Amino acid sequence: QVQLVESGGGAVQAGGSLTLSCAASGDRFNTYAVGWFRQAPGKEREFVASIGWSGATKHYSDSAKGRFAIGRNNGRDTATLQMNNLKPEDTGVYFCAAHSIWGPEMRPTGRSPDSFDYWGQGTQVTVFS
Numbered sequence: 369q370v371q372l373v374e375s376g377g378g379a380v381q382a383g384g385s386l387t388l389s390c391a392a393s394g395d396r397f398n399t400y401a402v403g404w405f406r407q408a409p410g411k412e413r414e415f416v417a418s419i420g421w422s423g424a425t426k427h428y429s430d431s432a433k434g435r436f437a438i439g440r441n442n443g444r445d446t447a448t449l450q451m452n453n454l455k456p457e458d459t460g461v462y463f464c465a466a467h468s469i470w471g472p473e474m475r476p477t478g479r480s481p482d483s484f485d486y487w488g489q490g491t492q493v494t495v496f497s
Contacts, residue, residue, distance in 0.1 A: 370394040370486050372464045377491030384454050388491060390447040390464030398422070398442040400466040401477040403484055404449045406493070408460040413481050416462070417449060420477040421469050427479050431457075454495045461490040 376388040390402065403418035417438040418427045426438055437450040447464060465484035469475050478484055 370397065370400055370466050372466060372486055372488035374462065374464045374488045374491040377462060377493045379494040379496060380454055382455055382495055382497045384495070385450070385452045386454065386493060388449040388451070388462055388464075388493070390449075390488060392445045392447070392466065395468075397445040399469055400486075401425075401469055401475070402438075402440060402447040403465045403467075403478060404438060404447075405463045405465060405481060405484075406458075406460040407463070407490075411460075413463070415479050415481070418477050418479055419447065425477045427477060451493075454493075456495050456497050459493060459495050462493050463490045464488040 371393045373391045380386055398421050401420050404416040405413050406416050407413040415429050416432050419438045419440050423440050435453045440447040466486045467478055467484045
């Protein structure tokens, strides 16, 4: 099992940038894929980006492509989400999530909330115009 703690949220003007961090503890971090999700008030949790155990595989939502960059540092047990050119519609609570890469076969890096087993408490991002 892993425990995840997000940080780095805040309020920023449209066009600005924020970097979210996810600190992991517990099991070996390099045996987990990591994802970032967000949830706006009254809306379902939606996929933003995910990264495989080594960092070689990355997936982005259409809204995140070209503006956000996901990364990880297995030596420090951390994952990050660099967000540039932020828009008001990016506002929401951002969650870090993880799932083990092990299964009957090696599990692919997930892109839906159902794929992830461990979640942080979330960090608020507010983008104002």
